[in-house]
Amino acid sequence: MKIISLTLSALLLLGTVPAAALEAAAAEKEYFIEAGDVISVNVFPAQEFSKEVTVQPDGNIEIPLLGSMRAQGIKPGELEKMLTAKFSKYVSNPSITLNVRRFSFNRVALIGQVRSPGYHEYREGMRLLDLVALAGGTADYSRDSKVRIYSKIKGEGDKLTEVVIKANLEDVFNGKMESNIPLMTGDIVYIPRKPYSAAARWITDNVVPWATLFVFAITAGLVARNN
Numbered sequence: 001m002k003i004i005s006l007t008l009s010a011l012l013l014l015g016t017v018p019a020a021a022l023e024a025a026a027a028e029k030e031y032f033i034e035a036g037d038v039i040s041v042n043v044f045p046a047q048e049f050s051k052e053v054t055v056q057p058d059g060n061i062e063i064p065l066l067g068s069m070r071a072q073g074i075k076p077g078e079l080e081k082m083l084t085a086k087f088s089k090y091v092s093n094p095s096i097t098l099n100v101r102r103f104s105f106n107r108v109a110l111i112g113q114v115r116s117p118g119y120h121e122y123r124e125g126m127r128l129l130d131l132v133a134l135a136g137g138t139a140d141y142s143r144d145s146k147v148r149i150y151s152k153i154k155g156e157g158d159k160l161t162e163v164v165i166k167a168n169l170e171d172v173f174n175g176k177m178e179s180n181i182p183l184m185t186g187d188i189v190y191i192p193r194k195p196y197s198a199a200a201r202w203i204t205d206n207v208v209p210w211a212t213l214f215v216f217a218i219t220a221g222l223v224a225r226n227n
Contacts, residue, residue: 031076032074032154033055033071033073033074033075033076033100034055035055035059035072036057037054037055037071037100037102037103038055038100038102039053039054039055039061039071039076040052040098040100040101041053041063041096041097041098042097042099043083043087043091043094043095044094044095044096044097045094046087046090046091046094048064049064051064052101055072059073060072065087065090066083066087069082069086076098076099076100079098080097080098083096084096103185106121106122107119107120107121107122107186108122108126108131108183108184108185108186108187108188108189109188109189110131110132110135110188110189111188111189111190111191112142112190112191112192112193113138113140113142113143113191113193114132114135114136114137114138114139114142114191115136115137115138115139116134117135120134122183122184125182126182126183127180127181127182127183128167128169128172128180128182128183129172129180130183131183131189132189132191138191141193141194142169142191142192142193143192143193143195144168144169144170144173145168145169145171146166146168146192147166147167147169147190147192148164148165148166148189148190148192149164149165149167149181149188149189150162150164150165150187150188150189150190151163151164151165151183151187152184152186165181167179167181169191
C-alpha cells in the first residue's frame, strides 16, 4: 500500500493518474471510518454492552462502559483491537466484532451530459460504465472522450488528496474495457458537452426565434398585399 501511495504521489506531480494506477489503488484501498458511519459493536460474552452507534461529527463514538472514544480515521479492524484491549479490563477474554452497517458517504455522483444526473449508490466493484448505465446513458451532445473523475485518494499520514482523473468513455463504448475505470466512494464524474453543441444551442435560443418572427412578418405582409 505504501508503494502504491508513493507512486500515486509521483503521478500527482505530473497532473495525471493513469487508469492502471487507479486500478491498483482501488484494489488496495482500505476503508477508514468516517463521521456519520453507523457501526455495530458486538461484545461477547457481555452482550449487554453490545450497541449500534453513529460516529459523531467530532469523530467520536459512545461505547457502554468505555465512554467516548475516537473512531474517525481508524480502520474497522484496528478499532476492534482497541475495543478488545479496553474491554479486557472489565470482561474476561472479550471477543469484539465490529461491522460498519451504513456508510456516511457510500455514493458517487454523475453530472453533465447524462440522462439522469445526480447521486447514485456506490456498489462494490463499480466502474465508470456501471454508473453511466444507472444514469440512463449519456445525452445526445456528450463529449465522451473528455470525461473527468474527481476523486480523493488517501496518501501518506492518511491525508486525503484530491485528484482529477482523465477518462475516455468513447473507448469504453468501442470495446476497450481497460478504459472502464474503477470508481471509489465519493467520486464525482463529469461528462462535458461538445463545444459545437453549445454554439448550436445559442443559435436555437437567440437566432431561430427572431428568424421565425421575421419570416412570419414577411408572410403576413404578402398575404395582406394579395388581399
